[in-house]
Structures are given as C-alpha cells and as structure tokens.
Amino acid sequence: MTLAIDGGTPVRTAGWPAWPPPATAEQRRLLLEVLDGGEWGATSGTKVGAFARAFAASMGARHGVCVVNGTVGLFLALRALGVGRDDEVIVPAYTFVASATAVVLAGARPVLADVTPDTLHLDPSAVERVIGPRTRAVMPVHLAGAPADTEALGDLCRAHGLASVEDAAQAHGASRHGRPAGTLGDAACFSFQSSKAMTAGEGGIIVTDDDRVHERAWSLHNVGRRLSGGWYEHPELGWNLRMTEFQAAVLLPQLGLLDGQIAARERAVAFLAGELEAFDGLDLLPAPEGTTRSTHHLGLLRYDSAAFGGRTKAEFIAAMAAEGVPLDAGYRSLSREAALLPYTEPVPCPVAEAAEDAVVWLRQHLLMADDEALCDIVTAAAKVRRAFRGP
Numbered sequence: 001m002t003l004a005i006d007g008g009t010p011v012r013t014a015g016w017p018a019w020p021p022p023a024t025a026e027q028r029r030l031l032l033e034v035l036d037g038g039e040w041g042a043t044s045g046t047k048v049g050a051f052a053r054a055f056a057a058s059m060g061a062r063h064g065v066c067v068v069n070g071t072v073g074l075f076l077a078l079r080a081l082g083v084g085r086d087d088e089v090i091v092p093a094y095t096f097v098a099s100a101t102a103v104v105l106a107g108a109r110p111v112l113a114d115v116t117p118d119t120l121h122l123d124p125s126a127v128e129r130v131i132g133p134r135t136r137a138v139m140p141v142h143l144a145g146a147p148a149d150t151e152a153l154g155d156l157c158r159a160h161g162l163a164s165v166e167d168a169a170q171a172h173g174a175s176r177h178g179r180p181a182g183t184l185g186d187a188a189c190f191s192f193q194s195s196k197a198m199t200a201g202e203g204g205i206i207v208t209d210d211d212r213v214h215e216r217a218w219s220l221h222n223v224g225r226r227l228s229g230g231w232y233e234h235p236e237l238g239w240n241l242r243m244t245e246f247q248a249a250v251l252l253p254q255l256g257l258l259d260g261q262i263a264a265r266e267r268a269v270a271f272l273a274g275e276l277e278a279f280d281g282l283d284l285l286p287a288p289e290g291t292t293r294s295t296h297h298l299g300l301l302r303y304d305s306a307a308f309g310g311r312t313k314a315e316f317i318a319a320m321a322a323e324g325v326p327l328d329a330g331y332r333s334l335s336r337e338a339a340l341l342p343y344t345e346p347v348p349c350p351v352a353e354a355a356e357d358a359v360v361w362l363r364q365h366l367l368m369a370d371d372e373a374l375c376d377i378v379t380a381a382a383k384v385r386r387a388f389r390g391p
C-alpha cells in the first residue's frame with residue numbers, strides 16, 4: 001500500500017475531536033453576565049475569586065491565586081517562597097521551557113536534572129546529584145498529567161531545607177497515592193493556556209495551603225498590595241498579573257466537566273494500550289508508580305526506529321501526518337536549549353536527550369476520540385512501518 005506521503009490514500013480523512021470542546025450554555029451565560037455586568041476586572045468582579053476558591057477546594061487546598069498564565073504563576077510561587085537572586089532551582093530536563101524560564105524570571109538559576117528512562121519524570125537521584133549550597137527549591141513537573149515522585153523528592157527537600165513548587169500545568173485533576181496534584185509540594189501552579197485540560201485561552205493559578213505563601217503570592221500578583229490594605233499602599237514591589245473576569249467565566253463551568261473528560265481519556269488510553277500491546281516499535285510510556293489518576297494530558301509513545309527500518313522519528317511523524325494522524329515531536333531536552341545556556345550550567349542529560357530522538361506525543365484531543373479513530377492510529381502506524389521496512 002502506497003503511503004499517503006508518497007501519493008497513496010490516507011488511512012484517515014475524518015478529523016479529530018476539537019480542543020477546547022464546544023462552549024457550553026453555562027459558559028455563554030456566565031461570559032455574557034460579565035460582559036453585560038460591566039465588572040470586567042477581578043478587583044471589582046466576583047468570578048475570579050469564586051473560581052480561585054472553587055479550584056483550590058476541588059483539590060482540598062486552602063488558597064488559590066488566579067494569574068495571567070502558568071509561567072508567571074511559577075515565577076510568583078518561587079518569589080513567594082523566597083527564591084531570588086543567586087539561588088538555584090532544580091528543574092527536569094524534559095519539560096516545557098517555561099519551567100526553566102520562570103526560574104530565570106524570579107532572578108534565580110535553573111539547574112537541570114535528568115529524568116527517568118521509563119516515565120521521563122524528574123529523577124530523584126539526578127536531583128540529589130545536583131543539589132549544592134545555592135539550591136533553594138525543586139520543581140517537580142507533572143509531565144503528561146501524571147504526578148512526579150513527590151515522596152522521594154519531598155524527602156530530599158526536607159533533608160536539604162528546600163522548597164518544592166509543583167509545575168502542575170498539565171495535571172488538573174491528577175493524583176498520587178490518592179493525594180491531588182496541587183497539594184504535593186509547598187505551592188503548585190496550573191496553566192489554563194489553550195492546550196491545557198482546563199482552558200480560558202490563557203490563564204494560570206497558584207495553589208497553596210500555606211497562608212504566608214498565599215499572602216505573598218497575592219500581593220506580588222496585585223502590585224504589591226496587602227490583602228487588607230489600601231489601593232495605593234504598596235509595601236512591597238509587585239506587578240499586575242491578575243486574571244480577568246472573562247477568563248473565570250469560561251473556567252468556572254469546566255470544573256464540572258473535568259472528571260468526565262479525564263474518564264474519556266483514561267478509557268481511550270486503556271484501549272490504545274491494548275491495541276499497541278503486540279505492536280512492535282511503539283510503546284506507551286507508563287505513568288510513575290504511585291499514580292492514582294493521570295489526566296492523560298499527553299500520551300507519550302516511544303518510537304523504536306529499528307522496528308521502522310531505521311527511519312527517523314521526524315520521518316515517522318511526517319508519514320503519520322499524511323495518513324491523517326497528527327503526532328507531535330514533543331520537547332527538546334532543555335540541556336540543548338541554546339537560549340537557556342547563559343543562565344544554566346550545561347549538564348549532560350542523556351535520558352532527556354535520547355527522548356528527543358525517540359518520544360512522540362499524542363495530544364489530549366486525540367485521546368478523546370472514539371475507538372474507530374484510535375484504531376486508525378494503530379492502522380496508520382502499521383502501514384508506515386511496513387513501508388519503512390521495505391520489501
């Protein structure tokens with residue numbers, strides 16, 4: 001069978017579920033309520049505060065502070081925990097670049113630690129190796145929506161007096177040993193950017209149980225004001241990084257949709273895992289042991305080029321795209337991100353670097369497709385493999 005990339009008929013011509021899903025009646029109602037009510041900003045409106053409380057409560061956390069995006073949420077959480085100039089924050093090498101740039105924003109230095117080969121999550125033993133006299137915090141990233149090993153990392157933090165900031169940008173609704181992501185460190189940040197499991201196009205939230213961290217984060221995101229202070233009282237330096245009421249209106253109803261959406265992805269991933277069990281050359285990476293709920297924000301697949309006639313991951317992705325299956329090449333290892341080099345010591349991260357050549361992603365909207373569509377992924381991969389292997 002001729003590959004679609006060579007002019008053949010694609011396996012799939014039907015599309016994929018859209019992300020974000022179509023707006024609900026409740027989202028329209030709340031959005032219009034804000035628009036017509038005239039209270040568009042969080043300083044006078046009530047929806048941002050209501051959403052922050054509801055989101056934090058959904059994970060049993062005490063406080064939430066809504067901000068303009070996840071990156072600045074991480075920056076503010078670090079600052080609220082006292083991270084600043086000359087401090088070092090340990091970040092995994094396989095993550096979105098914002099995990100590291102947030103550290104730079106806070107004035108500190110990101111120090112990269114490699115990830116574990118099986119799950120690509122931050123490796124506690126790699127963290128231990130890079131802890132030094134300037135280390136102030138560790139940032140466990142809940143990659144693909146499964147929490148990092150926060151017990152092992154928490155033990156290290158306690159032993160060395162370090163703070164822990166969860167990068168939960170992909171982990172709305174996740175849990176580890178039954179404990180929700182967002183409550184597994186000193187503070188956590190979630191993102192509401194377009195691709196995330198809850199979204200308002202942009203947005204983010206800092207979640208914490210710590211009153212002091214909450215007060216500081218709130219102040220820093222609101223021009224240095226105090227919770228009970230005056231409008232022109234700025235006892236410390238802060239910025240306007242507030243979310244708008246429009247974003248909260250779009251987000252509030254999603255709290256009630258999240259569980260159903262995660263269940264749909266759980267089902268799809270289980271189905272796909274079954275279909276791929278006997279498939280030579282593509283393996284779904286497992287969530288870290290101890291994961292009680294992954295949001296399946298991404299499906300991580302290991303591509304074995306040897307099983308595909310030695311053809312590269314890029315060739316595979318291009319061939320799959322032509323067959324109607326849009327895969328994603330995923331992250332480059334942060335150890336190879338030239339823009340970060342002035343801010344971080346170059347540490348070799350062989351596992352993250354190998355993942356660059358071997359790991360492909362299924363984004364969450366593919367994992368919300370029906371069985372027929374999921375079968376098309378496997379059918380297309382089998383077709384590409386046959387053609388790559390040659391006669």
Ligand SMILES: *Cc1c(COP(=O)(O)O)cnc(C)c1O
Nearest residue numbers: 069070071096098099169191193
């Ligand atoms: C999306 C994301 C961020 C940044 O969030 P923004 O809202 O886009 O600023 C940080 N870390 C990870 C792992 C992410 O996926």
